[in-house]
Amino acid sequence: MFAAAFGLGLGTLIGLSAGPFAFKKYSVPKDYSFLDEAADKDDSIMAPPLGSEVGEEIRDLLKYTEPWATWPDYQRVSE
Numbered sequence: 001m002f003a004a005a006f007g008l009g010l011g012t013l014i015g016l017s018a019g020p021f022a023f024k025k026y027s028v029p030k031d032y033s034f035l036d037e038a039a040d041k042d043d044s045i046m047a048p049p050l051g052s053e054v055g056e057e058i059r060d061l062l063k064y065t066e067p068w069a070t071w072p073d074y075q076r077v078s079e
Contacts, residue, residue, distance in 0.1 A: 032064075
C-alpha cells in the first residue's frame, strides 16, 4: 500500500513538473513577455490594408484581450 501511494505521489509530482514543458503548445501563456513594440516604433512596417482578413494567429490572441476591446457595448452596459 505504501509503495502504491508513494508511486502515485511521485508520478503526480513528475507529471505536474514536466507537463508544461511537454504540452507547451496547449498551455495558456502566463505573461506577454514575448510581445514587444518593435513594430510600433518601426515606420517601415505598414498597417494591414483596411478590410483585410484577420490572420489565425491574431484571432487566437483576441481571447486574451480586455472585454472592452472586443465588445462594443461594454462601456454602455457596465456603467
